[in-house]
Amino acid sequence: xxxxxxxxxxxxxxxxxxxxxxxxxxxxxxxxxxxxxxxxxxxxxxxxxxxxxxxxxxxxxxxxxxxxxxxxxxxxxxxxxxxxxxxxxxxxxxxxxxxxxxxxxxxxxxxxxxxxxxxxxxxxxxxxxxxxxxxxxxxxxxxxxxxxxxxxxxxxxxxxxxxxxxxxxxxxxxxxxxxxxxxxxxxxxxxxxxxxxxxxxxxxxxxxxxxxxxxxxxxxxxxxxxxxxxxxxxxxxxxxxxxxxxxxxxxxxxx
Numbered sequence: 001x002x003x004x005x006x007x008x009x010x011x012x013x014x015x016x017x018x019x020x021x022x023x024x025x026x027x028x029x030x031x032x033x034x035x036x037x038x039x040x041x042x043x044x045x046x047x048x049x050x051x052x053x054x055x056x057x058x059x060x061x062x063x064x065x066x067x068x069x070x071x072x073x074x075x076x077x078x079x080x081x082x083x084x085x086x087x088x089x090x091x092x093x094x095x096x097x098x099x100x101x102x103x104x105x106x107x108x109x110x111x112x113x114x115x116x117x118x119x120x121x122x123x124x125x126x127x128x129x130x131x132x133x134x135x136x137x138x139x140x141x142x143x144x145x146x147x148x149x150x151x152x153x154x155x156x157x158x159x160x161x162x163x164x165x166x167x168x169x170x171x172x173x174x175x176x177x178x179x180x181x182x183x184x185x186x187x188x189x190x191x192x193x194x195x196x197x198x199x200x201x202x203x204x205x206x207x208x209x210x211x212x213x214x215x216x217x218x219x220x221x222x223x224x225x226x227x228x229x230x231x232x233x234x235x236x237x238x239x240x241x242x243x244x245x246x247x248x249x250x251x252x253x254x255x
Contacts, residue, residue, distance in 0.1 A: 018213065
């Protein structure tokens with residue numbers, strides 16, 4: 001890294017849990033973000049701040065006024081624009097050294113594999129089960145770790161999955177096959193507190209960093225298959241282990 005880059009990431013480098021080797025790993029990493037909404041926005045901010053060298057952003061939605069309460073990378077001037085394109089512009093303004101690619105498209109079972117190709121980790125913060133399962137299955141098939149983050153009112157869920165590894169669970173092990181449909185409740189129906197979404201998004205960014213630093217720094221314990229459940233009202237955090245489903249159609253058939 002050049003002197004100006006070393007200065008930019010100095011607070012990471014002096015951390016024994018990251019260090020120079022860990023920061024170099026982050027700079028060389030490629031992260032794919034699926035969904036640039038409430039979860040994806042703060043996750044993108046902190047992954048960019050961490051110096052992730054290559055970012056691929058995927059979202060087929062456009063920015064609306066109601067998004068601004070929690071999707072913190074957008075402004076009123078962005079209303080009507082593609083979220084993926086506007087998010088990519090934010091990254092370029094924030095750190096021109098980062099390589100960013102935007103895909104204004106919806107992830108499907110047919111496109112997921114090509115969209116996530118070459119990633120070191122995929123962070124999925126989208127808002128429907130059909131996309132989440134398509135992403136999970138593609139990650140398993142491609143041997144790519146998955147950071148999954150979700151929110152329902154005041155409960156957040158974040159987990160790292162490595163279903164491509166022997167004896168590890170995938171996201172489909174967690175939710176099963178019944179949700180292969182676009183039937184999630186929406187923020188418009190249930191409401192959402194912006195700060196709660198930010199809490200989940202930054203937690204997800206931290207968890208993705210754990211994956212990227214595995215083996216390069218002491219921060220790198222990915223906690224595979226451990227679902228962290230955040231309660232924003234109490235507040236509280238509890239963790240449960242998601243066991244590998246021996247009958248899972250997503251990961252067992254891929255091994």
